[in-house]
Amino acid sequence: MFRVSCLKTLPVFLLLVSSTLARAEFVYDTVKLTPQIRALIDSDLKALHQLKFRPDVAPAFQLFFKGSSAEDIEHYLDERIHYIGADLDDQGELEASSFGANYAPSFLRYHYRSQVLLEKDVSAPLLSFSEDTIAISHPRVGFMGIGLAYLDEDSTLMDRLDTWVHEARHSDCAHIPSHTDLALIVRNQNQKVSPEGLACTHLHVPCQSGGLKGELACDAHPWGAYSAGYLFSKAVYQSCTNCSQKDRQDALASATENLTRLTSRVKHFMKMPKLPAPDMSSFDDHE
Amino acid sequence: MTMSKKIIPAVLAVVIAIAIYVNERRTAAPRDENPLAQVTESAAISSANSPSESKQTAASREETADNPSGLAFELPDTQTYRQQVAAHPHGGLPPVLREFSRKMAPLMESAHESEARAREIFPQLEQCALSGASALLQARSICAVNALDLSNSFPDALSKKGRDLRAKLPPEVAEMVDLL
Numbered sequence: 001m002f003r004v005s006c007l008k009t010l011p012v013f014l015l016l017v018s019s020t021l022a023r024a025e026f027v028y029d030t031v032k033l034t035p036q037i038r039a040l041i042d043s044d045l046k047a048l049h050q051l052k053f054r055p056d057v058a059p060a061f062q063l064f065f066k067g068s069s070a071e072d073i074e075h076y077l078d079e080r081i082h083y084i085g086a087d088l089d090d091q092g093e094l095e096a097s098s099f100g101a102n103y104a105p106s107f108l109r110y111h112y113r114s115q116v117l118l119e120k121d122v123s124a125p126l127l128s129f130s131e132d133t134i135a136i137s138h139p140r141v142g143f144m145g146i147g148l149a150y151l152d153e154d155s156t157l158m159d160r161l162d163t164w165v166h167e168a169r170h171s172d173c174a175h176i177p178s179h180t181d182l183a184l185i186v187r188n189q190n191q192k193v194s195p196e197g198l199a200c201t202h203l204h205v206p207c208q209s210g211g212l213k214g215e216l217a218c219d220a221h222p223w224g225a226y227s228a229g230y231l232f233s234k235a236v237y238q239s240c241t242n243c244s245q246k247d248r249q250d251a252l253a254s255a256t257e258n259l260t261r262l263t264s265r266v267k268h269f270m271k272m273p274k275l276p277a278p279d280m281s282s283f284d285d286h287e
Numbered sequence: 288m289t290m291s292k293k294i295i296p297a298v299l300a301v302v303i304a305i306a307i308y309v310n311e312r313r314t315a316a317p318r319d320e321n322p323l324a325q326v327t328e329s330a331a332i333s334s335a336n337s338p339s340e341s342k343q344t345a346a347s348r349e350e351t352a353d354n355p356s357g358l359a360f361e362l363p364d365t366q367t368y369r370q371q372v373a374a375h376p377h378g379g380l381p382p383v384l385r386e387f388s389r390k391m392a393p394l395m396e397s398a399h400e401s402e403a404r405a406r407e408i409f410p411q412l413e414q415c416a417l418s419g420a421s422a423l424l425q426a427r428s429i430c431a432v433n434a435l436d437l438s439n440s441f442p443d444a445l446s447k448k449g450r451d452l453r454a455k456l457p458p459e460v461a462e463m464v465d466l467l
Contacts, residue, residue, distance in 0.1 A: 097374070097375040097378045098375075098378060099378055099379045147378075149375070149378045149379060152379075154382065154385055155379055155380075155385075156380070156385065156388070159379045159380045159385070160379070162379075163379060210424075211365060211368050211369035211372050211373070212369075212372055212373070215372075215373070217372075230466075234466075234467060237432075237467070238467075244392075245392050245393075245395050245396040245399075246389075246392040248392075248395075249388045249389075249391045249392040249395060249429075249433075250385075250388050250392075252388070252391075252429055252432060252433075252467070253380055253384050253385070253387065253388035253391075253425065253429060254380060255467060256424075256425040256428045256429055256463060256467065257380055257384060257425055259428075259463055259466055259467070260424060260425060267462060267466060270466055271465060271466065
């Protein structure tokens with residue numbers, strides 16, 4: 001009798017434990033981030049955890065997140081974001097117009113100065129965090145600064161989750177860019193950087209046309225940050241089994257917006273019938 | 288034990304029968320009983336058997352100075368989008384697109400209620416999808432995707448209309464649809 005009860009409760013217990021462990025968890029700046037922001041982020045991550053997808057979610061999604069479930073998205077976030085701090089303006093206040101920003105790209109300037117120019121006494125960018133500082137000595141340090149726009153009551157859950165997926169991608173750098181590319185990056189000439197160079201922290205390029213022409217808000221290489229958001233939002237619209245119509249339409253809006261940030265070349269790439277897998281590794285993995 | 292083996296299947300059969308009955312009642316519900324009817328009340332379209340099914344009279348639309356297209360929802364324009372995104376290029380969805388999505392949700396909720404509702408709403412989405420380039424590409428694409436989704440959900444009524452729409456989409460909208 002006891003053995004039968006144990007067999008029945010053990011799977012339930014394991015499911016509860018694993019569902020708790022699988023949830024993405026970060027370290028918050030408890031000084032600059034208000035309890036309100038932290039509570040909203042917790043709520044958003046809980047909602048992410050509860051998303052259910054059909055097993056036949058798009059192959060590109062499965063290639064990118066290495067699976068077809070919310071747990072896979074959480075794992076993707078866990079690998080890339082560790083610290084949630086504040087995105088501050090010049091006055092040291094929360095940046096009003098920002099949802100959030102990954103500070104990983106600041107690693108590139110540091111790397112160029114220390115490893116290419118061989119400057120002495122150059123240190124990794126330091127960011128204030130709680131009572132301490134965090135050094136962006138590697139893209140996978142995973143510092144995400146949250147702005148005031150995250151709290152905008154008109155923002156949607158799907159838009160915020162899309163932002164998490166987008167920003168997390170900036171923590172990836174499979175290969176350090178060439179010296180030529182690094183020199184272009186530090187001179188803010190991203191439009192001249194090779195696709196391989198852009199893929200280190202998945203830099204944006206100036207948009208060539210449309211409403212954002214000239215803004216550093218487009219992707220010219222495959223599997224970048226806007227592609228990440230597109231894949232997530234598209235999957236919610238197409239394959240979420242427990243999403244409301246509101247969530248699905250919000251996700252569809254995010255997916256279309258992300259698509260407009262991809263160059264024609266990247267959109268053409270995403271239409272390939274058999275996509276080559278993205279490189280989701282970090283340059284340390286290759287050492 | 289023997290009694291419960293007989294009762295359980297019988298109870299299940301009754302439950303399934305009730306569910307089928309309720310579902311048939313719901314899909315056959317006249318338009319007036321649909322609590323979401325007021326969402327597209329202004330876009331009343333004649334019934335499936337009417338020869339003028341595809342035409343909308345001007346009186347059935349919400350034609351206003353702000354909404355000259357007469358659609359039940361307002362199409363965001365590219366100019367407004369540009370202004371909003373230029374102000375906050377990394378601030379998530381611009382308000383004009385959020386607002387459009389907010390209007391689309393109850394419309395699509397209603398459209399999926401029944402074939403009759405889907406038939407009523409499809410032309411709205413079609414018109415939106417085929418709007419000129421001054422209407423935001425994202426909005427036109429959202430309309431196209433939702434229209435095609437409806438045609439898949441109600442193939443008996445809308446599959447031909449879906450195919451026709453797909454063939455008429457401008458290239459930039461068709462490209463978005465292909466990727467969505």
